Every structure is written in C-alpha cells, then in structure tokens.
Amino acid sequence: MEFLKEFIPLPRVVFRILCLITALANGLGNVFLLLAYRPLLEWVGAPLPADLYTFTCVAGFSFTNGVLALLVFLNPEKNVALLVIGIISKGMFAVVTFYFRVFHDLHWFWLTFGVWDALYTVIFFLFLIQLLSADLSYLNTGDVFAGREGVRTNKALLLGFSLTNQGRHGLERIARGLERQGYAADIRYVKPYEPFFRFPMSLGDFARIVIRAIFRVPARIQPLGIPADHDYDLIVVESQTWLVGMTAPVEAIFQDPASRAIFRDRDVAALNVCRGAWRRSQAMLVRWLERSGGNVVGVRAYQHVGWEPSRLFSLWFYLIFRRAGEPRILDGFVQKHYGISDQALDELEFFGEDLARRRRQAAPARAAAAGRRPEEG
Helix, strand or coil, rough: CCCHHHCCCHHHHHHHHHHHHHHHHHHHHHHHHHHHHHHHHHHHHHCCCCHHHHHHHHHHHHHHHHHHHHHHHHHHHHHHHHHHHEEEHHHHHHHHHHHHHHCCCCCCCHHHHHHHHHHHHHHHHHHHHHHCCEEEEEEEEEEEEEEEECCCCCEEEECCCCCCCCHHHHHHHHHHHHHHHCEEEEEEEECCCCCCCCCCCCCHHHHHHHHHCEEEECCCCCCCCCCCCCCCCEEEEEEEEEECCHHHHHHHHHCCCCHHHHCCCEEEEEEEEEECCCHHHHHHHHHHHHHCCCCCCCCEEEEEECCCCHHHHHHHHHHHHHCCCCCCHHHHCCCCCCCCCHHHHHHHHHHHHHHCCCEEEECCCCHHCCCCCCHHC
C-alpha cells in the first residue's frame, strides 16, 4: 500500500539515541568548554567572553539540558514533561543565538550551537508527538478495526474541507468503495464563514491562513445541521494539514459541543491529506474523534506526490499560478502533477470497502488491539 511507504516515522529507539547524543554533547561538551574555553576560542578565532559569570551560567544551563535529555533517554514515557521543557529551552537558546547573530554579529562558532538547538527543538517535538500518539503506528498498519456492536444502518456520513479538491477526491473515492458494499454515503463539506478560506486565493488571504495556522486561531463555520440522534453508523472525517496541524475549518467541528455529539457511540475513521508532515495533524484528528466519543476503526494519511523541497515549492506555486507545472522555467523541479496520486485514490476506494465490511465487537476494538483497557482510550 502506498500510504504505508509514506508512513516512515522515526521509531522510538532512534529518538532515544538522538536524546543520548545531545545529552553527551550538552553534558560533556559544556564541561570541556568551561575547562578549555580559552585555547578553544583562540583556535576558532572567537572573542573571549566578556563576563565569565554569565558565560558559566549559560554553560551550566546548557549542561542542565544535557541532564534533562539523559533522563528522557533513560525513561521517555515517564519524562514527557521534561521533553516539553527541552523543547522550550532549546527553542529559546536557538532564538537568542540567531538574534545575536543577526543584530550583534555573533561569531560563527556560537551560531553552530544555535543551529544544534534549533535542530533538537524539532527532534524533541517529533519525539513528543510519537510518545503522546504511539498508537498511531499501530493504526497506520492498514487494518480496519472492529466496530461497535449494534444495528447497522448501512449509512455513512463523510465530513471534510478541501481547498484544492484533494480532500474532496479522497472522500469521493471512499464513498465509492462504501457504496460498492451496500452503504449509502452522504458527503458534506464544512463551510467557513470567513471568505478567505477559498481557492483560488490572493496572496493576502494565503498569508492570513498561514498566520492563523501558526497561532491556532479557530475558524467560524456554518452549523452542520446534523442531530446527535442521526442514523449514520459510520462517520469519516477528512482534514488537510496546515503547518503541522489540523485545518482550522475541520477542527472547528470539534470545538462546537453540538457538533461533537454526532460522533458519540459511532464508528469513525480519519483521512489526512497533506504536502508533507502529517503525523501531528493525524494525532489531533484522532484524539478529537476519541474525545467526542467515537470508536476509531481506521485511519489513512496520504502525501502529495513528489519529493522535498520540490513538493513544498510546487504547492506554493500552485496556489500562486493556480495550476500545476508552473512556472515553466523551473521545469524538472516543480511537480507537473499536484496532489495525491491515482494509486492513493484507488487505495481509498478499497479503504471504503474495508470500512463497510468491518467486524462487530462489543468493546472498543482499537483500545484492545493497542493493549489498553477501553476506559484508558
């Protein structure tokens, strides 16, 4: 399956090794720096610290980060809070370093520390996602899990939001698979009140969406008009990925208590369509479905075709020029096909068929499969 090839999260052991590397670098490196700073700085041509007390405090703080990383390496699950502290502290180190590089001509030797901290801010963040959503690895094996016991109405509701029709195409193919197995599929798209959630869009609208995504500003959407006592036995939710998070209009569904009620005691499935990183977006969608009382029976995530950074620039150019393959001067770098592949769409039809054929089980199947009690879900 194509989506399995694209599901390549760093395993827990690799993240632990990376934590050990920065633990040794921050721990032993700062001890060495304090003991031999004079010959080392003279060798690289960097000026000596003007204030040894401040220099010692900064090195000590960095050393503490090494101890923190070592504790995370020894027991990641127990020290998730320390990982959050590491993200904040390394992020602050990186920001301050880059600030002094830009505005105070900081020596390149110190800039390498800022680059290191910026890199580990991302690594720690990815490790945090992996620890908080370890079950996603199991969910993405390709299985469709057993649904709740009860009468099947053979009616499915498919919800989503799509700017450039990639999510729309995905939902339509899932619906086609469901219908081949005797389901009636009702596709509904979220309709935001704000007019800038549209395509094609202006550069200003694109900037507004990006800024809102950075700060997680909620969107306002029209009411879905679906009562809590509806007769759908399956709900599929599709979401794009915006800056490593859920698309705001889809998340707005779950921010409304009335809308959350439609998922209670129903089998639910998630589809993520994205340019690149989608794991956090999928984790957010799955957690919202679970908190809303749904029983997650399957998930899928598909990336756009292509390679990085071509895929990133191809998306930007697509939004600007409104068609794939532009500008022609960058032929060979810009992707001529925009969106998910035909193979991915074919797989989503089979996914729809699998959802329609899902087994019945009294207890939430996925919680049991993940080795957890249902009440821990």
